Amino acid sequence: MKTLLAAMTASAAFVAAAATAQAEERLLIGSTSSSSSHYGYFVAVNQIINSQVEGVSASVAETGATVDNLRRLSRNQIDMGLVTTNTGYHAYAGQEDFDGRPVDSRLLWVYTVAPQNVVIREDAGVTTLEELEGVRFNPGITGSATESTTEAVLETLGIAPDYVRGSTTDVVDSIKDGRIMGYVKSGVGNKLDGSTMDIATFTPINVLSLTGEQADTLRSEMPDLAVVDIPEGAGEGVPAYTTWAFGVAVHAHPDLDEETAYQIVKAVMENPEPQANAFSAVRDEDLAKMTLEVGTVPLHAGAARYFEEQGMAIPDALRPAE
Secondary structure, eight states: OHHHHHHHHHHHHHHHHHHHHHHSEEEEEEOOOTTSHHHHHHHHHHHHHHHHSTTEEEEEEOOOOHHHHHHHHHTTSOSEEEEEHHHHHHHHHTOGGGTTOOOOOEEEEEEEEEEEEEEEEGGGOOOSGGGGTTOEEEOSSTTSHHHHHHHHHHHHTTOOOEEOOOOHHHHHHHHHTTSSOEEEEEOBTTBOOHHHHHHHHHSOEEEEOOOHHHHHHHHHHOTTSEEEEEOTTSSTTOOOEEEEEEEEEEEEOTTSOHHHHHHHHHHHHTOHHHHHHHOGGGTTOOHHHHHHHHOOSOBOHHHHHHHHHTTOOOOGGGSOOO
C-alpha cells in the first residue's frame, strides 16, 4: 500500500511538473555576433526576463544582427531581436533591401542611439554642412551603415562633397595629415568616439550642425532617421549641435502575446542596472523617452500599454498597428 501511495504521489508530481513545463512560454532572442558588446547587452536582457517575467523562459541566439534578425522574425525562427531603427523602418515599409518583401515586426524598446557626427578639421574653413560641397570628405567607413546613411542625407540636403573612401585607420591618418578634411563617425551616446578624440589630440576640429531647416527636411523626407540634439561637451570645447542618428532597438514578432510583451518591457524598464553593467552606453539613459523619440515602427501593443501606464504620450507613428 505504501509503495502504491508513493508511486501515485510521484506520478502526480510528474504530471504537475509536466503541466508547468507546458505552460511555460519559451522565447528565442536574436542578437548579433558574440564578439560584439551588443551581444553582452542581450545576455543581460535575457537574464532579466528569466528572473523577472513569470512563466517565460528565454534564451539568446548569436545571429548576423539586424537584417538576419528581421528575416528570422519573418520566418518565425525568433521571437525578438536586435534591429537598427533605420533598417527596421525599411523592412516595415518594404523599402530598399526589402522592396516588395516587407517584414512586419513591432517595436519593444530602443536601448541606444548612434548620433552621426560630422567632424571637420578646423583649418578647413568649413563651418556649415553646405560648405562641404566639393570638399574631400569621408562619408563613413567603407560598407558601413554610416557611409550609406551619410550619402543619403547629404543627397537629400542637396550637398555633394568629394567623397574619399577608406578604413578607419586610413581615414583617421588622412584627416591628421590634411589629405581629407573630415568624416562622419558614429558617436558613443552623447560623446565623440575614440577615433575622433584621437584626431582631436593634435588636430583642432569642429563638429558641424544641421540648421533648423535641414533638420525639418530630414524629419519630413527621411522618417527612417531620428534628428537629435547633442548637448555641449561631446568633446573638449565642442558646443551643442544637432545631427541625424539611428537607434538600436529590440523588435518583436507581431504575434508575441501582448501580456508577455508588456511584462518584458516592464521588467527591462524597471531593472536598468544589469543592462548598464553589460553595456555602459545605457547607463543613466531614459530608455522609455528614447524609444518614443527615436523609434520608427509601430510599438507592440504590450509595449505601448506599459508606456501609456507611465503617463507617456505615444506618437502617432508609433501607435500599435491593427
